[in-house]
Amino acid sequence: MKQLLSAFALIVIVSANAQNLTTYLSNKSVDETVTRLVEIIKKKKLVYFETVEHDKVALDYGVEIPPTRMILFEDPNLMIELVSCRQTTALDLPMKILVWQEDEDVYIGFFDPKVMKKRFLLHECEDIITSMSRLKIRVVNEALKGD
Numbered sequence: 001m002k003q004l005l006s007a008f009a010l011i012v013i014v015s016a017n018a019q020n021l022t023t024y025l026s027n028k029s030v031d032e033t034v035t036r037l038v039e040i041i042k043k044k045k046l047v048y049f050e051t052v053e054h055d056k057v058a059l060d061y062g063v064e065i066p067p068t069r070m071i072l073f074e075d076p077n078l079m080i081e082l083v084s085c086r087q088t089t090a091l092d093l094p095m096k097i098l099v100w101q102e103d104e105d106v107y108i109g110f111f112d113p114k115v116m117k118k119r120f121l122l123h124e125c126e127d128i129i130t131s132m133s134r135l136k137i138r139v140v141n142e143a144l145k146g147d
Helices: 002-009 030-043 054-060 076-085 087-092 115-119 126-144
Strands: 014-016 021-026 047-053 068-074 095-102 105-111
Touching (some): 030 068, 030 095, 076 087, 087 115
Antiparallel strands (some): 021 105, 047 068
């Protein structure tokens, strides 16, 4: 129980209303955090596409930026339901989780899928969007359990 409480104590959730960005603090390095997130995504039988290593791409162009990684993944069932509901929502797919380092801190962040309701003027599909939001939260929380 103590480990569980300390894991949740390490989580910092900040919701920036203007951007709808949800952010968590990780107790691991960027590489370890990304590895753990990808493990959870695969364990849940989601489709893992790739991890975009923005910092490594920047280095190829002679620019150094702090570690910044974007994980791209999808739940095929949710994707099919959402795109069937409104095709333009595919612009926000696949789902993304960002892991980045600021100073000595490592963060995990994502935009809440609920912003799609406003962006695409959706009055339907609410259950699907809520499921996507919950899925992202579960993936991140499971990845942080070992912190």
